[in-house]
Amino acid sequence: MECPIQARGKKDLLLDFCAHTLDAKAAAEVEAHVAACPECKAWTDAHMRTWTLLDDWEPAPISPDFERKLRERIALEDERTPWWKAVWQSFAARPLKPALSAALVCLLLLAGLLFVRPWSAPPVHRGVETIDADRLEKALDDVDMLRQVGAAGEASPGQAKAGEAM
């Protein structure tokens, strides 16, 4: 095994060895190396002494009212939440959430249908009416023209006969 102190980027092996976080195989390898390497032995011994000193530092006990104070602050926080948000959250917490979303979508669709009113007379109808009026007007024009042609024929029957002869 390469010396962890000499090799680049291997020093963490010694840290892990001292912290007992290596797996059994790696720990056995490091242990064998440390036993044979005075430099690593000195490093691990010194590190273990420091580690033990750090162990002595116990944290201060937690105040008994820590949680109560926190819950009070959270309750205050909740009071500041807008009513609509609170209502949504109370619904959203239940398994009704998908049904509620579906209902909202249906409501929006219904509102859209009421606005568009697809069942009322389509706007195309007006176009048809316009076309009919145009046709009527054209037909009346045609009738007028035929009348004029008929009147002209009655006024000069010779011309008509000459036309038939040709």
Add this chain to the structure above:
Amino acid sequence: MEAVAALEPDAELMLRVKAGDAASFGPLLARHRGPVIHFLYRMVQNPAVAEELAQEVFLRVYRARESYVASAKFTTWLFRIALHLALNNLRDARGEKETGSLDQETEDGLQLQVADRSPSVEQRLVEAARLAEVRRAIRALPDNQRAAVLMHKYEEMGYAQIAQVLGCSESAVKSLLFRAYETLRARLAHMG
């Protein structure tokens, strides 16, 4: 809830809190209150300030419940918040020290009455002095080294998680830890 069930228990609880189940915040608080307070206590070395900061940490977690995404480990997120608050506090405290009067350090046990000369009191004084040295040695570390040592030694976090909390690479964490332990070893050598 199938996708949620595959998550770590903390993330699952947090997602329930996000969905409006405020009761799920209780187990989260019970599980992490101790480690967060202890970490903050060792960072700022003042129990009252540590608890105040811990309250703020959990309040921020609660406030951020709606935007919570279970993308990282819950404790990583929690300790990122805790570290951020601790560093802000340390920076503010340094500013106050520079402008105001020097702080009166109240090392645990150093202000014990010494009139009573019984061996137990002497022992307690020696022990208090030892602890004061350890605390001083840790306090003298640069902030990021101190945070790395506290998470590694006392919270038993792996390099990857410490790296995520500190926002640096794993190799940087290993380097930080190695330098920090070297410094502590040198400072505390006379006590061994």
